Amino acid sequence: xxxVTQEPSLTVSPGGTVTLTCASSTGAVTSGYYPNWFQQKPxxxxxxxxxxxxxxxxxxxxxxxxxxxxxxxxxxxSSVQPEDExxxxxxxxxxxxxxxxxxxxxxxx
Amino acid sequence: EVQLVESGGGLVKPGGSLRxxxxxxxxxxSNAWMNWVRQAPGKGLEWVGRIKTKTDGxxxxxxxxxxxxFTISRDDSKNTLYLQMNSLKTEDTAVYYCTSQxxxxxGQGTLVAVSS
Numbered sequence: 001x002x003x004v005t006q007e008p009s010l011t012v013s014p015g016g017t018v019t020l021t022c023a024s025s026t027g028a029v030t031s032g033y034y035p036n037w038f039q040q041k042p043x044x045x046x047x048x049x050x051x052x053x054x055x056x057x058x059x060x061x062x063x064x065x066x067x068x069x070x071x072x073x074x075x076x077x078s079s080v081q082p083e084d085e086x087x088x089x090x091x092x093x094x095x096x097x098x099x100x101x102x103x104x105x106x107x108x109x
Numbered sequence: 110e111v112q113l114v115e116s117g118g119g120l121v122k123p124g125g126s127l128r129x130x131x132x133x134x135x136x137x138x139s140n141a142w143m144n145w146v147r148q149a150p151g152k153g154l155e156w157v158g159r160i161k162t163k164t165d166g167x168x169x170x171x172x173x174x175x176x177x178x179f180t181i182s183r184d185d186s187k188n189t190l191y192l193q194m195n196s197l198k199t200e201d202t203a204v205y206y207c208t209s210q211x212x213x214x215x216g217q218g219t220l221v222a223v224s225s
Contacts, residue, residue: 001173036211036212038154038212040154045206045215045216045217045218046146046154046206046215047215048211048212048213048214048215051211051212051213057213087153089153089154091154091156091212096170097156097158097159097170097171097172098144098156098212099156100146100153100154100155100156101153102153103153103154
């Protein structure tokens with residue numbers, strides 16, 4: 001069974017920069033896995049942020065960016081705002097479906 | 110404006126069945142693959158399965174935990190997606206979301222609780 005791994009939790013100061021990563025148990029993550037990133041706040045449905053590694057939706061704030069780094073997918077938040085405190089999930093595409101990562105709880109402190 | 114509205118959740122006993130619906134609007138539903146994703150209380154997101162368009166054969170794919178028990182279907186004339194859940198287990202307790210083909214749009218979710 002394929003497992004997608006994210007950092008369980010990260011803390012960042014307001015105005016700082018933080019990078020979340022997403023690894024696959026099958027090996028290096030490439031653009032062919034079409035990495036997606038989602039933000040979820042308590043009591044809300046997830047909101048899509050990034051698709052196909054680095055593409056932003058029309059509603060995605062400019063401070064969010066996606067990339068590949070060191071064999072993983074990465075989500076970087078720059079100039080972090082208090083409202084960025086949330087759970088972040090990545091998603092990877094495999095041949096017969098998709099798998100979500102376990103999520104990263106981002107604390108802005 | 111794209112809208113996805115789930116319904117049909119509730120309390121069901123282990124071994125029971127339930128059918129969820131997802132009413133779609135604001136896009137050409139018949140041209141879109143659709144997904145179901147669930148989230149157990151306090152846990153992460155889990156992909157349940159998807160259905161392709163009729164053009165692509167309306168074939169379905171499922172995650173291992175639900176394969177053989179859950180069935181996804183669609184009625185393009187009603188712009189509605191369905192999730193038939195049979196042989197429900199306590200571990201199926203979750204909020205169930207329907208999502209668009211590329212996971213860019215999500216419904217508000219409907220809660221399914223499996224308990225005796």
